[in-house]
Amino acid sequence: MKLLDRYNRVSLLATISMIVIAGIVYYFTISFILTNQVDKDLLVEENEIFDYVSLNHRLPQVFKSDDLKIRFTATPDSTIVRRIADSHFYDDQEHEDEAARMLTSSVRVGTQLYRINITESKVETDYLIRVIFMITLGLIFVLLVVLLLVNRTLMRKLWEPFYETLRQIKLFNLADRNGIHQVDTRIDEFHDLNREVTAMSQRVLQDYQSLKSFTENASHELMTPLAVIVSKLETLMQDSDVTERQGVLIGEAYQTVDRLKKLNRSMLLLSRIENKLMQDAEDIDLRDTVRKKVIEFQELLADKHIVIREDLEPHHIKLNRDLLNIMLNNLLGNAIQHNSPGGRIVVRLTGQQLSFCNTGVPNSLNQQTIFQRFHKSPESEGTGLGLTLVKQICDNYSFGFGYTFADQLHCFTVVFAN
Helix, strand or coil: CCCCHHCCCHHHHHHHHHHHHHHHHHHHHHHHHHHHHHHHHHHHHHHHHHHHHHHHHHHCCCHHHHHHHHHHHHHCCCCHHHHHHEEEEEEEECCEEEEEEEEEEEECCCEEEEEEEEEEECHHHHHHHHHHHHHHHHHHHHHHHHHHHHCCCCCHHHHHHHHHHHHHHHHHHHHHHHHCCCCCCCCCCHHHHHHHHHHHHHHHHHHHHHHHHHHHHHHHHHHHHHCCCCCCHHHHHCCCCCCCHHHHHHHHHHHHHHHHHHHHHHHHHHHHHCCCCCCCEEEEEEEHHHHHHHCHHHHHHHCCCCEEEEEECCCCEEEEEHHHHHHHHHHHHHHCCCCCCCCCEEEEEECCEEEECCCCCCCCCCCCCCCCCCCCCCCCCCCCCHHHHHHHHHHHHCEEEEEEECCCEEEEEEECCE
């Protein structure tokens, strides 16, 4: 969940909770105030009765009212307790009971004691309470909606520098040599974050360039000594005075140096690809190129008695021809080298992808390590850079490259960009 959504959700829940609590408190407060006002009206009516009896020595005449009823009842009970309580008011027009407040008191006229019941309807009071409460609730709801919209818009605006920095981090690529740029913002935290991320990206780029230059220069400088070593070994192998034991040792040294040459050549090529120095792409008939490549490997296929099946559809691709040859050499060579004697290879080409599937070990390879540099199986005599080169070429042209294992076939697939 995004931080902004999480914040809005917590803020909304907290606001609604506070509104509900405040609404309940507000409702009972208003109800108490208005009920207290009704009680005051009842006391006024009671005082008017007392004043009238005091002056006229008789009960006042009772007039009919829609929301007030006064009743006098002669009673011998001299222990009437004066009180105000909730009661019911019967509406003669609506023919129904309504909520009311009733004051119970007593008055003496001459020697006769009378019970006084003054009842006032609370219909108008309850209606007023509901109107006030609904208006207030409506205003609170409108205010809540406005606050949420303003808050959402404001928060998105405030977080724009962060999202811009995050976007640059996601797009950051060492091979593109594009660092992370400073984002203008008046938020101190985001300014500090972007400044540190920008400085870190520049340090990473500098370290990467230094390491890459060192690797390229070291590989280049090794070419001449290796060529000299190979020449010396070939001269020794042609010397008639070399014993059989010495010949074996010279042959082993020659093979080791030859692997070192291949490794050095692969490292130089990898450096050139990463530096985007091989970008002269041309339109190539991929089906024809794959067929020719299979013919080149016929001797190796025959030595291991491997059966190859081609399922090739017409497809043209824009790619550097040398890089395409390297990619096909590694994919097909890998399928042959890691195949079992008498196995099979299936080469499929469609408008979307090119795949090389081969038999071999009966279990899936570790997808976390097969594309790592210098990773190879113990029985392999390669440099461990073949698949790394293929993946780097695919990345260079925005192709997809992956591995699957199904039906006892190890498949390496290049997915062409749309």
